[in-house]
Amino acid sequence: MQILTPQVFWAQRHGEIFLRVELSDASVRQSDPTATSCGLTGAQGHGAKGDNQYEFSLEFLEPVKPEIHQKSTQRQVDIKIRKQDERWWERLTLREKKPLFLAPDFDRWLDESDAEMELQAKEKINKISVESRVRKDPYMGLKKGYLFMYNLVQFLGFSWIFINMTVRLFILGQDSFYDTFHTTADMMYFCQMMAVLEVANPLLGLVKTGFFPAMIQVAGRNVILFVVFGCLDEMQNKAVVFFVFYLWSSIEIFRYPFYMLACIGTDWKLLTWLRYSLWIPLYPLGVVAEAVAVIQSLPIFDETRLFSVPLPSALGHSLSFSYTLQLYLVLMFLGLFINFRHLYKQRQRRYRSRKRKVH
Numbered sequence: 001m002q003i004l005t006p007q008v009f010w011a012q013r014h015g016e017i018f019l020r021v022e023l024s025d026a027s028v029r030q031s032d033p034t035a036t037s038c039g040l041t042g043a044q045g046h047g048a049k050g051d052n053q054y055e056f057s058l059e060f061l062e063p064v065k066p067e068i069h070q071k072s073t074q075r076q077v078d079i080k081i082r083k084q085d086e087r088w089w090e091r092l093t094l095r096e097k098k099p100l101f102l103a104p105d106f107d108r109w110l111d112e113s114d115a116e117m118e119l120q121a122k123e124k125i126n127k128i129s130v131e132s133r134v135r136k137d138p139y140m141g142l143k144k145g146y147l148f149m150y151n152l153v154q155f156l157g158f159s160w161i162f163i164n165m166t167v168r169l170f171i172l173g174q175d176s177f178y179d180t181f182h183t184t185a186d187m188m189y190f191c192q193m194m195a196v197l198e199v200a201n202p203l204l205g206l207v208k209t210g211f212f213p214a215m216i217q218v219a220g221r222n223v224i225l226f227v228v229f230g231c232l233d234e235m236q237n238k239a240v241v242f243f244v245f246y247l248w249s250s251i252e253i254f255r256y257p258f259y260m261l262a263c264i265g266t267d268w269k270l271l272t273w274l275r276y277s278l279w280i281p282l283y284p285l286g287v288v289a290e291a292v293a294v295i296q297s298l299p300i301f302d303e304t305r306l307f308s309v310p311l312p313s314a315l316g317h318s319l320s321f322s323y324t325l326q327l328y329l330v331l332m333f334l335g336l337f338i339n340f341r342h343l344y345k346q347r348q349r350r351y352r353s354r355k356r357k358v359h
C-alpha cells in the first residue's frame with residue numbers, strides 16, 4: 001500500500017507548538033517523539049487522497065519536551081508539543097526550506113507580539129483566579145476600615161498643626177516660634193499618643209511595617225514631646241519646638257494620606273514620590289532639631305533635678321537625668337541610622353517593584 005503524507009498546519013506560542021494534521025477519522029499511532037523531532041507513523045485515516053495510510057516526520061528548530069498531547073477527532077488530528085525553552089522560534093523546522101506538506105495554521109496563527117499579549121492576558125487571568133481561590137480574610141473590611149480611620153484622624157491632626165504653624169509664621173514671623181508649644185501641643189499630644197497604635201499595628205499583623213523602625217520612631221518622638229518639652233516649662237517657649245513640630249508634621253501630611261490611599265488600593269504618583277523621598281532631607285533635619293532640644297534641656301534637668309535618681313550619700317547627692325539624656329543622644333543617631341536604612345530599603349523596594357511592573 002502506498003504511504004502518503006498528510007497536510008500539516010502549524011502555529012506556535014512562546015511555550016508551545018500546535019500541529020493540525022488534516023486526517024479525518026484517523027486511527028493514529030504517534031512516532032516516538034525525540035527531543036528534536038516528532039511525527040506520525042502508520043496513521044490510517046481519510047486524507048486529501050482518500051482512505052489511506054499516512055505518515056510524516058518533522059525535525060524541529062530547537063529541542064522540545066518529549067511528552068506530546070495528541071487528540072484525534074472526526075475532522076483532524078491535533079498535536080500539542082511543549083518547547084524545551086520558552087522562546088519564540090523564527091521557523092518550525094531545522095531546515096530552512098519548509099517541507100511541502102507544512103503550512104501555517106491561520107486559525108491559530110499569532111505573531112510574536114500578539115502571542116506575548118495573549119500570554120500576559122492569560123497570566124492576569126491566572127493571577128485573578130489564584131487570588132480569588134485564596135480564602136478571603138473575613139475581617140479584611142474591618143481592618144481596612146480601622147486603618148483608614150486611623151490614618152484619616154492622624155492626617156487631620158497633623159494638617160491642623162502644620163496649617164496653624166504656617167499661618168502663624170506668616171502673620172507673626174519669628175515671634176510665632178516661641179509659642180508653638182502653647183498653641184499646638186494639645187493636638188501634638190493627641191497625635192503622638194495615637195501613634196502608639198503604629199507600634200501595635202505590625203504586632204497585630206495589620207500592616208507590613210517593621211515593628212522595630214516603628215518603635216524607634218514613636219518612642220524617639222515621645223521622649224522629646226512628653227519628657228523634654230512636656231515636663232520642662234523652660235523648654236516650652238524655645239524656638240526649637242517650632243522646628244521639631246514643623247519637621248514632624250511636614251512628613252506626616254504626606255505619609256498618612258499615602259496610607260489612606262493604600263487602604264483603598266489607590267496610588268497617586270506624586271504623593272507616593274513625596275512619601276518615599278521627603279524623609280531624605282527631613283529625617284536628618286528632624287533628628288538634628290531633636291538633638292538641639294535635648295542639648296538645651298540638659299542644664300535645665302541638672303538645675304531642677306527633675307527625674308534625678310537618688311544615690312547613696314557616699315556616691316554623691318543624686319544622678320541627674322541629663323546623663324540618661326546624653327545616652328539617649330547617642331541612641332538617637334543610632335536610631336537615625338537604623339530608620340534611614342529602613343526607609344532607603346523601602347524606597348528601593350517600592351521603585352524596583354514599580355519598574356518591574358512597567359516592563
Ligand SMILES: CCCCCCCCCCCCC/C=C/C(=O)SCCNC(=O)CCNC(=O)[C@H](O)C(C)(C)COP(=O)(O)OP(=O)(O)OC[C@H]1O[C@@H](n2cnc3c(N)ncnc32)[C@H](O)[C@@H]1OP(=O)(O)O
Pocket residue numbers: 147148150151207208209210213214215216217219220221223247248251255259260262263278279280282283284285286287290331332333334335336339342343346
Ligand atoms: C526608651 C526609648 C528608646 C528609643 C530610642 C530610639 C531613639 C530614637 C531616635 C530616632 C528619632 C526619630 C525621631 C523622628 C524624627 C522625625 O520624624 S523627623 C521628620 C521626618 N520623619 C520621617 O520621614 C519618618 C516618617 N516615619 C515613617 O516613615 C515610619 O514611621 C517608619 C516606621 C519609620 C517607616 O515606615 P514603614 O511603615 O515601615 O514603611 P512604609 O513603606 O510606609 O509601610 C510598609 C507597608 O505597610 C503599609 N502601612 C504602614 N502603615 C500603614 C498604615 N498606618 N495604614 C495602612 N497601611 C500602612 C504601607 O502601605 C506599606 O505597604 P506596601 O506598600 O504594600 O508595602
